[in-house]
Amino acid sequence: MRKVIYPGSFDPVTFGHIDVAKRAVSIFGNLTLAIVLNPEKRGLFTLQERVDMLKQATKGIKGISIDTFDGLLVNFVRQNKANVIVRGLRAISDFEYEFQMALTNRKLDERIETVFLMSSEQYSYLSSRAIKEIATLGGDVARFVPPCVAALLRRKLSAANRS
Amino acid sequence: MRKVIYPGSFDPVTFGHIDVAKRAVSIFGNLTLAIVLNPEKRGLFTLQERVDMLKQATKGIKGISIDTFDGLLVNFVRQNKANVIVRGLRAISDFEYEFQMALTNRKLDERIETVFLMSSEQYSYLSSRAIKEIATLGGDVARFVPPCVAALLRRKLSAANRS
Amino acid sequence: MRKVIYPGSFDPVTFGHIDVAKRAVSIFGNLTLAIVLNPEKRGLFTLQERVDMLKQATKGIKGISIDTFDGLLVNFVRQNKANVIVRGLRAISDFEYEFQMALTNRKLDERIETVFLMSSEQYSYLSSRAIKEIATLGGDVARFVPPCVAALLRRKLSAANRS
Amino acid sequence: MRKVIYPGSFDPVTFGHIDVAKRAVSIFGNLTLAIVLNPEKRGLFTLQERVDMLKQATKGIKGISIDTFDGLLVNFVRQNKANVIVRGLRAISDFEYEFQMALTNRKLDERIETVFLMSSEQYSYLSSRAIKEIATLGGDVARFVPPCVAALLRRKLSAANRS
Amino acid sequence: MRKVIYPGSFDPVTFGHIDVAKRAVSIFGNLTLAIVLNPEKRGLFTLQERVDMLKQATKGIKGISIDTFDGLLVNFVRQNKANVIVRGLRAISDFEYEFQMALTNRKLDERIETVFLMSSEQYSYLSSRAIKEIATLGGDVARFVPPCVAALLRRKLSAANRS
C-alpha cells in the first residue's frame, strides 16, 4: 500500500481539512496528516496543541495518523517511504499557488506525485486565517470548525486578551 | 429604505472608492462608508484623518454618511439594521478574495447580502497600497486621489521623513 | 422604486437562477426576469415554454414578473424605465465574461448599472448547459432544477428521441 | 484494488495525455483510458481509430487498459465498479471547467471522487484541438504526439484533402 | 531592423486593435498587421473588406503595413524574415489562451518570440465578437470602432437583412 501524506499548517484544522482527509483516506486507504513546523511563522496554536486537535478531530476515521515535520516536505515524504502528497483544492482557488508548490516539489524529487482533491463546495470559502480573524473579532466559528477546536480557540483568545 | 454599508480601510480613499460610492448611492438612495479599525494593522492615516478625508471627498454626494467600526463587519451591519454590503470589483480582479469574504459573511448571518458593483474601467488598476507606495517614493498621485488626499499624503510623508 | 432586470436564457431555469432571483427581490423589492430571444441560437425550449417554466418556478415569490425581449438588453432596460441589471456570480467564475458584458452595457448607456449577487455556494457548479447534457445522457437532474422543469426536460427529450 | 478511470476524447492522444496516464498508473496500479463517444460532436478520428491509437501509444505501460463509453460518465464508472476518476491539470488552466465537471459528477454520485494530477510543465500548452489545427495547416506535430499518431494525422488529413 | 507581425482576424478592427498597433509601432518602428484567412470560419467581412478597413483605420500611422496569410502563423513569420509576434493583452484577460498559443508557436519555431502589450484600460472590454453582436441587434458602435468601420458594419448588416 502506498503511504500518502497530507501536509499543512492546520492552525487550526477546519471542516474543509477534515472533508479532504476523509476523501483521501477513502481513496488511498491510509493518510498521514503532517503538520509543518515553520520556524519563521509562529502559529496561533503550538505544535502539540495542533497534534491534539487533529487527533480529536479525526478520531473514528480509520487509516489516519498524525505526524509533524520541519525542513523540506519532500524529505519528510522520502523518510516515510511515501510518494504521494495530497492537497485540497477549493472552488475559490488556491490553484495557482498549489500548482507552483507541486511543480517545485516534483523538481526536487521526480518520484513524488501530488494529487489534488476537491473539498466539498460548502467548504469552498473556508480558510484557517479567516477563522482566526472571526474568532479574534468575537464571531461564532461553530459552523467552520469541530467543537473541540472552537473551544480551544475561545480559551486561547481569552488567554491572549488577559495577557 | 434599506440601509446599505460600504466597508473598507480607505487608507487613503481613492477615485476608485468614490466612483463605487457614487454608483451605490444612485442605486440604493443611501450609503454608509464604514471605516474598519483594524487593531493589528496600523494604517498610514489615523481613523480621525480618514473620517475627515472621506467627508471632504464625498461632500456634495447626497445620501452618503461616514462611520467607523471595529470587530466583525456582520455585527456592525446588524447594529445598523442594514442588510446590504456593497463592494467594488475591479477588472483586475480582487474577485476571489471578495467572494470568499462575502461567502464567509453570509455564513455568519444569512440575512446579509453582498452586492458587487463594477468600478469604472479607468480605475481598474487603483489600490490604496500602490498609491501609498508611489507617494512614499516621491511620485505624483494627483490622478489617483482627490486633491485633499494628495495634500494630506504629502504632509504625512514629510512628517514621517522628519521624524 | 427602481425597476430591476435579471436577464438570461433560462433554457432551462435552474435552482441557481432561482436562488439569485430570491436574493435580488429581497434587496430591491421587485425583479423582472427577462428571457432573451436569441434568433441565432435556437434553445432547447421555446420562448413560451420558458415563460411558463419561470412562472411556475417563481410562483409564490412576491415582486417577481416575467418578460421576454429581443435586441439589445440596454434598449429593453430603457423601455422599462429600469436602470439596474442583476447578474449572478458563481464561485466557479463567469466573472470575466460577466464583467466584459457589464462594461460594454455601461458604454452603451452610462445610466445603467449592473449589480452582481453571489449565488449560494451549493449552486456554484450549476449551468443550464451541463443540465441539458446530463438530461440528454439519461442522468437524473432532480437536484439541479425544480420538479416542473425536470418533467419538461424528460418530455422534451423523449419527444426528440422519437422524432 | 480500486479501479481508476481516465476519461477523455483522445482525438488524438497527445504526449500530455500519456504523461498523465503514466503518473496515474504509478499511483493507483491500474488505469482504464475511457474514450467518450459523443454523438453530437463528430471527432476527427473514429472511435476504432482512437482505440488503436491509444493501444499503440500506451503499449508497454503496465496496468493500462482501453475502453469506450457513451452516456453519463458516472454510469460508466459505476458499471466498472470503479470510484476514482483521474483528470490532468495543466498550468495553463482548465481548472475551472474541470472543477465544475467534477462537482457535477459528485452531485450525480457522491461515492465517486475525482483526483487531479499535474501534467509535466513541458506539456502545459498542449491540446488536441491545437494539434489538429497545426496538422491541418501543414505544421509538424512530431513533438506533440507519438509517431503513430503523427502518421495517422497525416494520412487522415491527406485523405480529407483528396475528397 | 526587426520585422514585427501583429496577427489577427480583425473582423472588424476595433479601437483596441488600433491602440495596440500604435504602441507596437512606437516601440519597434514597424509593424505588419497580418489578417489570418481561416478557411473554416467565415467572417462577417471578406478578406478584401478587412484589408481596406485596416488601411483606412491605420492611415497616417507611420511604419504600418497590411498583409494577409493562411496556414500556420509561424510559416508566415518566417517567410517575412520576421521574428517577433505582437499580441495585445486586456485586463479582462485573454491571458491563458494567448499564452497557450504563444507557447505552441515557440515549440514550432524557437527563434520566434511573442511580446505582449497592454491595450489601454479603456478598451479592456472590447472584442470584435461583442461589437458584431451589438451592431446586429441595432446598437450604436461608434465608440468601439472607427467611423469607416461603423459605416461598413451598418451597410453589411442591412444587406444581410434584405437577403
Add this chain to the structure above:
Amino acid sequence: MRKVIYPGSFDPVTFGHIDVAKRAVSIFGNLTLAIVLNPEKRGLFTLQERVDMLKQATKGIKGISIDTFDGLLVNFVRQNKANVIVRGLRAISDFEYEFQMALTNRKLDERIETVFLMSSEQYSYLSSRAIKEIATLGGDVARFVPPCVAALLRRKLSAANRS
C-alpha cells in the same frame, strides 16, 4: 536604439530571470537589468552581492548591463532615456499583479510602455522566494539557479546559521 529596462529584486537571480533577459536582448539588442533597492524590505542578499551575482550570471550575453535604482521605476526609466520596460510572464500567472503595475506606471508616464515576454515553460514554477525557502530548509537548488548563485546561497545561509 531604444533603451530597455528589466527591473526586479533579483534576490537571487534565477534561471527564469536569465531566460527572460536572453529573450529580451535578442529582440531589443540591449537590456539593463535594474535592481530595485527597497528600503522597507531587506533582501537576503545585499545590493552589491546582487550586482555581482547578475554580472556573473549574464557574463557572455552581449548587450546586457546591470544597474540599481531606488525610488519610482518610471523616474529611473526616464533618467536613462529609456521607454520600454520588460517583464517576464509565467504560465503560473503573476499576470494580474504585473498588469496592475504596468497600468499604474503608464498613468505615471504615458510615454513608457511595458512589454511582456513569456519565460520558458520549464521555468514557469520558479520564484526567488521559493528558492530561498528551499535553500533555507536544506534543499538542493542547483536546477533553479546558476552555480555561482547556489554557492552564494549556501555561504549566506550557513553564515546566518552560525550567527
